[in-house]
Every structure is written in C-alpha cells, then in structure tokens.
Amino acid sequence: xxxxxxxxxxxxxxxxxxxxxxxxxxxxxxxxxxxxxxxxxxxxxxxxxxxxxxxxxxxxxxxxxxxxxxxxxxxxxxxxxxxxxxxxxxxxxxxxxxxxxxxxxxxxxxxxxxxxxxxxxxxxxxxxxxxxxxxxxxxxxxxxxxxxxxxxxxxxxxxxxxxxxxxxxxxxxxxxxxxxxxxxxxxxxxxxxxxxxxxxxxxxxxxxxxxxxxxxxxxxxxxxxxxxxxxxxxxxxxxxxxxxxxxxxxxxxxxxxxxxxxxxxxxxxxxxxxxxxxxxxxxxxxxxxxxxxxxxxxxxxxxxxxxxxxxxxxxxxxxxxxxxxxxxxxxxxxxxxxxxxxxxxxxxxxxxxxxxxxxxxxxxxxxxxxxxxxxxxxxxxxxxxxxxxxxxxxxxxxxxxxxxxxxxxxxxxxxxxxx
Numbered sequence: 506x507x508x509x510x511x512x513x514x515x516x517x518x519x520x521x522x523x524x525x526x527x528x529x530x531x532x533x534x535x536x537x538x539x540x541x542x543x544x545x546x547x548x549x550x551x552x553x554x555x556x557x558x559x560x561x562x563x564x565x566x567x568x569x570x571x572x573x574x575x576x577x578x579x580x581x582x583x584x585x586x587x588x589x590x591x592x593x594x595x596x597x598x599x600x601x602x603x604x605x606x607x608x609x610x611x612x613x614x615x616x617x618x619x620x621x622x623x624x625x626x627x628x629x630x631x632x633x634x635x636x637x638x639x640x641x642x643x644x645x646x647x648x649x650x651x652x653x654x655x656x657x658x659x660x661x662x663x664x665x666x667x668x669x670x671x672x673x674x675x676x677x678x679x680x681x682x683x684x685x686x687x688x689x690x691x692x693x694x695x696x697x698x699x700x701x702x703x704x705x706x707x708x709x710x711x712x713x714x715x716x717x718x719x720x721x722x723x724x725x726x727x728x729x730x731x732x733x734x735x736x737x738x739x740x741x742x743x744x745x746x747x748x749x750x751x752x753x754x755x756x757x758x759x760x761x762x763x764x765x766x767x768x769x770x771x772x773x774x775x776x777x778x779x780x781x782x783x784x785x786x787x788x789x790x791x792x793x794x795x796x797x798x799x800x801x802x803x804x805x806x807x808x809x810x811x812x813x814x815x816x817x818x819x820x821x822x823x824x825x826x827x828x829x830x831x832x833x834x835x836x837x838x839x840x841x842x843x844x845x846x847x848x849x850x851x852x853x854x855x856x857x858x859x860x861x862x863x864x865x866x867x868x869x870x871x872x873x874x875x876x877x878x879x880x881x882x883x884x885x886x887x888x889x890x891x892x893x894x895x896x897x898x899x900x901x902x903x904x905x906x907x908x909x910x911x912x913x914x915x916x917x918x919x920x921x922x923x924x
Contacts, residue, residue: 517572519548520562521583522897527882533828536861551889554917559883580897585883586655586890588871591782591803593836594645595673596663598629600837626837630663638676646686650922653892653911657686662693667716670694674726685921689875695732710747733761734769741768748776763787774798780874784817796825801874805834806852807842819856830874831866847907889918
C-alpha cells in the first residue's frame with residue numbers, strides 16, 4: 506500500500522518532451538487548443554508537496570542546484586492530475602442484471618419492480634460492514650488512480666437512513682487514509698426516499714436534516730450536500746427547502762439536475778450551488794442560466810452510454826460561456842464503466858470538444874466543481890499532482906480514448922503509481 510507523503514526534499518522531475526500547464530486558461534467558456542501552454546523539454550521543481558516552478562528543464566537544473574533529481578530518459582508527456590468530481594464508488598453489490606434488462610427493452614420502473622434499481626444497491630450496501638465498504642471504495646479509488654485521477658469525489662446515498670449514511674461516510678473517510686488518491690466526500694442521503702421509510706418525501710428530508718446533518722458536522726465527515734431533483738426522487742420545492750437548511754448550517758451544496766426533466770439546474774443557479782450535474786435534458790433556457798452563473802456544469806457521459814440516452818449539451822454550454830467539467834459518475838446502475846478518459850473522449854467526439862476543453866474539464870474546472878482552487882494546473886503554488894505518459898505528443902491521450910494508460914502518477918509531490 507502506498508501512503509501519502511507531503512513533507513519531503515526539494516525535487517526536480519523531468520525532462521518531459523511536453524508539459525501542459527493549463528496556465529491562464531479561463532474557468533468558463535470555450536477554449537481553443539492554441540491557448541494551451543505547452544513547454545518543451547520541461548521540468549517541474551517540487552517542495553513540500555507543491556510546485557515551486559515549471560520551466561525548461563535545463564533552466565531549472567541551473568537554478569535549483571540543491572534539488573534532488575528524478576529523471577526520465579524516454580519521451581514523456583506531463584499533464585495535471587485528473588479530478589473526478591462526481592462518483593458513487595461507495596457501494597456494495599452489482600446491477601449487471603439491470604443493464605441486461607434495460608438493453609432488452611425493460612423500463613426503469615419495470616426493472617425496479619423486478620427487484621433492481623437503486624433499492625437493490627441500497628440493500629447490498631446496507632449488508633456490507635463498514636470495513637467491507639471501505640475496502641470496496643479504496644479498491645475503486647485505486648483503479649481511478651491508475652488512470653491518472655488524483656482527486657475523487659465520493660457520494661453516499663446507498664444507505665438512506667441515518668446510521669447507514671454515517672457508515673458509508675465513515676467508510677469513505679477511512680478509505681481516504683488507505684489510498685494515495687484524495688477522496689472528497691459528499692452526502693447524498695437525498696438520493697431517493699427509501700422504500701422502508703414511513704412518511705412523505707418532505708418527512709424523509711426533515712428526518713435527514715434533523716438527525717443526520719448535526720452528526721456530519723460533529724464527526725467532520727463532509728461539508729457537501731447533494732440532492733437528486735427528478736420526478737422519481739425529489740421535487741424542486743422539496744429540494745429547495747432541504748438545500749437552504751444545508752446552506753444555513755454552512756454546507757456547500759450541489760444538485761443532480763436535469764437528467765430526465767428540467768428544474769434542477771435552475772435551482773442550482775438560484776442557490777449558488779457549486780455544480781449542477783447530469784444536464785442531459787437541459788434546454789436553451791437552462792444553458793443560458795448556467796452560463797450566466799458560477800455553477801459548474803458537470804457532464805456524465807458514461808451515464809448516457811449506460812442508459813442509452815442523449816449526452817449533456819457540452820458544446821452549447823461552452824459556447825454560451827458556461828464552465829464544463831466531465832466526470833465518470835461511476836455507479837453500479839447507470840455508469841459502471843469507471844473510465845474517466847474514455848468517457849471524456851467519447852463526449853469530445855459526440856459534442857466536438859477540443860483537447861484543451863477536455864483537459865480543462867477533468868483538471869482545474871473539475872476541481873472548481875469541488876470548490877478546490879489548489880490543483881488542476883501545473884503552476885507555482887499548486888499541489889504537485891501530475892500524470893506522466895510514455896508518448897511524444899499530448900494529443901495521443903485523447904486520441905487513444907483511454908487505452909493509453911499513465912506510466913506514472915504523482916500526488917502531492919510523491920510518485921504514488923508507476924508501471
């Protein structure tokens with residue numbers, strides 16, 4: 506097991522055939538590939554987990570004579586560590602049968618009535634011990650690490666009562682200590698009203714507010730609250746009251762929005778949420794609202810593939826001036842793929858996204874969706890999170906649609922994965 510180390514000697518890492526800094530790129534709107542800063546024959550100097558300088562390797566070597574060197578003899582491309590800003594990797598069980606039934610023509614309701622759907626995962630997750638759930642979460646996080654992902658958001662939402670949600674969030678917290686990936690926990694107790702809860706949606710949300718929110722703060726399990734706004738989950742009015750209570754307690758809020766019907770993204774804009782995630786059903790009106798806000802629009806292309814539905818209108822969002830992030834949505838139901846670059850490359854082909862827009866969407870813009878401004882760019886002062894590929898051209902990363910795997914991954918100035 507590789508543990509995080511943040512306090513270390515000054516290091517000079519390189520040289521790299523190309524280093525993509527993401528410097529000076531905007532948080533919102535379209536980006537041309539010509540705007541990318543690509544430093545040839547580059548290096549990065551690191552101290553105490555953060556970047557001291559990025560420049561031509563020989564210049565850094567002359568300037569930082571006291572730095573220890575980690576050198577690469579082959580052609581290597583260096584990009585910022587990826588951020589997967591929307592996952593559900595804390596779960597038990599499988600929904601392979603759901604996928605087979607859906608492809609055979611069964612509806613969501615028919616699958617649920619046959620014993621599948623979210624409730625199936627809730628039952629499997631509840632049956633897991635905290636230690637088992639921790640292990641499963643760590644295992645999936647390590648899989649993302651091997652893809653170059655250095656920060657992963659992880660939602661609860663398959664417990665759906667106070668003790669089970671606490672178990673899940675404690676498991677995420679424990680997994681964060683066992684993996685080199687940094688895990689950012691989010692409470693999604695408002696995923697759907699559980700079948701075994703006696704009362705209305707409003708009653709369930711009040712129960713979570715009164716019984717769970719104080720425990721989250723007391724145990725410091727998360728500062729993020731999510732809600733699924735959809736006909737099969739919670740209405741805009743129900744979600745508004747729930748999120749306002751969360752904001753009043755100091756939580757950041759995010760919204761599962763516009764997946765099948767609209768309304769959620771407008772609520773996200775109204776409440777100044779960090780992000781609105783999904784957006785497959787968003788129309789011109791929703792796109793315009795998002796573009797005139799600071800809410801990050803998070804596309805989840807693997808869910809579109811899993812459900813066989815339309816993709817998030819990523820091109821329209823960018824052209825309107827919105828901030829676009831891309832995440833895996835790794836979950837056992839609609840998005841079991843768990844492959845960030847493959848998902849992002851498919852969305853790029855379908856929505857005509859530039860390489861710069863794809864890289865921005867899985868680095869600093871994805872970090873912004875988590876309220877993090879200390880990662881996602883290779884510039885002085887940022888966390889030394891970066892991914893190395895054995896190639897001579899950064900374009901090969903998206904060109905191979907995820908089949909070109911990292912040769913090494915660095916987190917906070919430490920090499921935490923290498924092959």
